[in-house]
Amino acid sequence: MQNKVWGWALVLTVATALLLTALFVAVGYHAPLAQAEAGGLSQKIFYFHVPAAYALYLCGVICCGFSASYLIRPTSLNNAWARSASECAVLFGLVVLTSGPLWAKKAWGVYWTWDPRLTTLLLSVLIYASVVVLRVFAGDGDPERRFASALGVLGTVNLPIVHLSVRKWGGNHPTVISRGGGGISPEMRHVLLLGFVAMTALALLLLWLRARNAQQNDRVRELEDQLSLADLDN
Numbered sequence: 001m002q003n004k005v006w007g008w009a010l011v012l013t014v015a016t017a018l019l020l021t022a023l024f025v026a027v028g029y030h031a032p033l034a035q036a037e038a039g040g041l042s043q044k045i046f047y048f049h050v051p052a053a054y055a056l057y058l059c060g061v062i063c064c065g066f067s068a069s070y071l072i073r074p075t076s077l078n079n080a081w082a083r084s085a086s087e088c089a090v091l092f093g094l095v096v097l098t099s100g101p102l103w104a105k106k107a108w109g110v111y112w113t114w115d116p117r118l119t120t121l122l123l124s125v126l127i128y129a130s131v132v133v134l135r136v137f138a139g140d141g142d143p144e145r146r147f148a149s150a151l152g153v154l155g156t157v158n159l160p161i162v163h164l165s166v167r168k169w170g171g172n173h174p175t176v177i178s179r180g181g182g183g184i185s186p187e188m189r190h191v192l193l194l195g196f197v198a199m200t201a202l203a204l205l206l207l208w209l210r211a212r213n214a215q216q217n218d219r220v221r222e223l224e225d226q227l228s229l230a231d232l233d234n
Helices: 002-029 040-072 076-107 116-137 142-157 159-169 186-233
Strands: none
Touching: 002 040, 002 186, 040 076, 040 116, 040 142, 040 186, 076 116, 076 142, 076 186, 116 142, 116 159, 142 159
């Protein structure tokens, strides 16, 4: 059983590496340049920026689901996946918040504006970061896990506000413009789709690895506690 699990992990790792390599090649050689209004060459960040945002949402949903499950049924599995998802949400959130300003400098002329979408997204990432910090420095008891799980749910509840804020207050997000006119060309759409697939595979791989690591750490602590009790009895 153990060999089968690691076999699937190896397959996912190789598939993720191949997909990311294909994405870099496709972005570099097949994706057309956008018009200057969309940032020109820097617009190619779009193929990493948008899929990373999708991966952030995916990790957020998983974090919310397992965090809520832990509040209802506190198991090692629920805690491990909630912890893993919060860490991955921070990772992909940092990718979004780093790649976005690099593209924005060419499209807007500034690295950062307090756009409603950016502000609410930053808030979500900060909430997930607080979950990670809490889990690292506040201990790993049940009260700490429950508080971290509650924050994990809060961070995900805030994610829909990112889209609602654009409808409610507008925003300055640049529009992707292809050489052929408005919208995105078929070539751009294909590369973007590849980006979604690659980032999804990367997110699933990282989520599984971090969750498995958290479960193994829990198992080690349980064994240490059992050994300590055995020594006290002797």
